[in-house]
Amino acid sequence: MATPKMNRDWRRIRDRIKAMWSDVEFDDKRMKKTRGSLRQMVTLVQQRTDEPRAEVRKKIVAVM
Structure with a gap:
C-alpha cells in the first residue's frame, strides 16, 4: 500500500526508522x-530485525 504521506515525508520517515533500529544496518x-x-x-x-511483523508495522505507522 503506497501512501501519499510516506512519499511526501520520505526523508523524515527514513531517518526515524534508522534511528529506531539504530543497531541494524540498512x-x-x-x-x-x-x-x-x-x-x-x-x-x-x-x-533485518526478526521482530514480529505486526510490531514493526505499528512502530512505522507511529512515525508517519
Missing part, C-alpha cells in the same frame, strides 16, 4: 526501493 538502495510502500518497508525491517 542499505540505502534497498530502503529507497521501499519508498511509498508500507508493506515493503515493514518487510525490510522485519527481515
